[in-house]
Amino acid sequence: MDDLLPGMPKRLFVATPTKLLTFADCKRKYRYTYLETPRPPKGPPWAHNTVGAVVHEVLADFFGRWPASRRTPDEVVAKMRSSWRSEGFRDERQSLDWRDRSTEMVLGYLRDSDPYYEPRGVERTVAFTTARASLRGRVDRIDERPARDGSGGTELAIVDYKTGRRPLTPVDARSSLAMALYVLGARRVLHRPCTRVELHHLPTNTIAAADHDEDSLAQHQKRAESMADDAAAAEARWAEGLTPAEADAAFPPEPSPLCGWCDFAKICPQGRREAPPREPWAGLDDGDQAPIAEAG
Template sequence: MPTRLFVATPTKLLTFADCKRKYRFTYLESPRPPKGPAWAHNTVGGIVHEVLADFFGRWPAAQRTPDAVVERIRTGWRNEGFRDEAQSLEWRDRSTDMVLTYLRDSDPYYEPRGVERTVGFTTERASLRGRIDRVDERPARDGSGGTELAIVDYKTGRRPLTPTDARTSLAMALYVLGARRVLRRPCTRVELHHLPTNTVAAADHDEASLARHQSRAEAIADDAAKAEHHWKTGLTPTQADEAFPPTPSPLCAWCDYAKLCPQGRRVAPTKNPWAALEDPEPTLDD
């Protein structure tokens, strides 16, 4: 029988790499343990992503106006995670300004190659897939007269981004490989579009850098597959804690399962749900 491929997204792989206990709670426990309260910064990011997906992927050109953006954010706004109504309304207005500034010079007739596009590829050991915020098709920079793809990911965290962030992102590299496989076009370009500063952190991969990212993904997938096989043999709670230990770090302050992990709480007390709106968010590659 052929070896069964391990199926994963970049988020799943990075969760395993960052903290095996969180991986167990997220992907293996059934029923899944209850999460903590919603995070306000996730509410902001989620709504901004939804509006941009509508603008580029669902609305006809005639509807792509500032008034439509304002109305979409107003009607789609959620109060999850905010300190109070005043903070929620403040961030509704700030999010509106961010999106309008980002879209100010956009061509309403521009049609990306993909919006919220799922792509994937397989290796000898894993089946890797993910959903890309936006895939642009642009004139090839090599002068061939053809076209090439660029992977666009929207970011709404407070921390400014750099080309190094784009280049070292495992998720973005896997998106490149997936887009090549599914859309069958040349692709090396990755871009992090940071809405709070309206800047773009861009990088170009070569075959060597993509191979390194793929090797890293396969190595994580191999370890996760072994851990999942161990889980399926049936473990006592003590054995499960030993097989899926926590990795205490400052990121624990932002973990959805912090209340279930005393080791993490000792290292980093849990933040308020709105803390990332006032302090820099954790550095997460997802």
């Protein structure tokens, strides 16, 4: 039942952008990730995810935890070395090569940064609710900058770090569901104007920026609510108890060339027929192009 007691409001569906997009992309993967207990075994970790995780960790320390006196190239190099992990790489040589390449990437990104700059938020969780869903996510960085409208006040900018191979464009920034939901969440939590979204692409040291208006934000919110409605209905069916055949019908796979990158590729015959599982290091520069992951 939706109501705990007669007259009580309907329980809101709680989700992150990643959860919603997983449901939209492949309901079988959604079932494996969020519903099955115990969760089916995943494949091995991806090397490109290791690169991204370590880079994000170091940047979070630099902007969010270190005092200005520690924000030096030597400290960055030391942190990259101490935080580095070898998960997903072909061998130690490839891992060490990517540690050095990633270190240079971070140093290049930070070269012109102000060591005294303090963002409004680092790895900050933001959230907001609608009549149908409670949506939340964690933002890499939230900058507070002088307002561009000449009012003398300030405005927020949502910053997301990207370490994938493909250069990004303003269209990528504006079309990102996660970034739009972060704008709405930051407005709600921090009570400041916010329209700006920026994808900081570290491999090319470029920024793909865009500004939302109320119409574009409303469109993203409507899309998120529609996804949440569908996912909530599917979860309600799951909670009622399904036979294996009914579960397969309610959460079908959606085969595509991206199946080779799925964590559950080895246990999904439909996905394997569409695309063979990739090697864990295939998403690096010396491998194939990995899919661009939305922020969480």
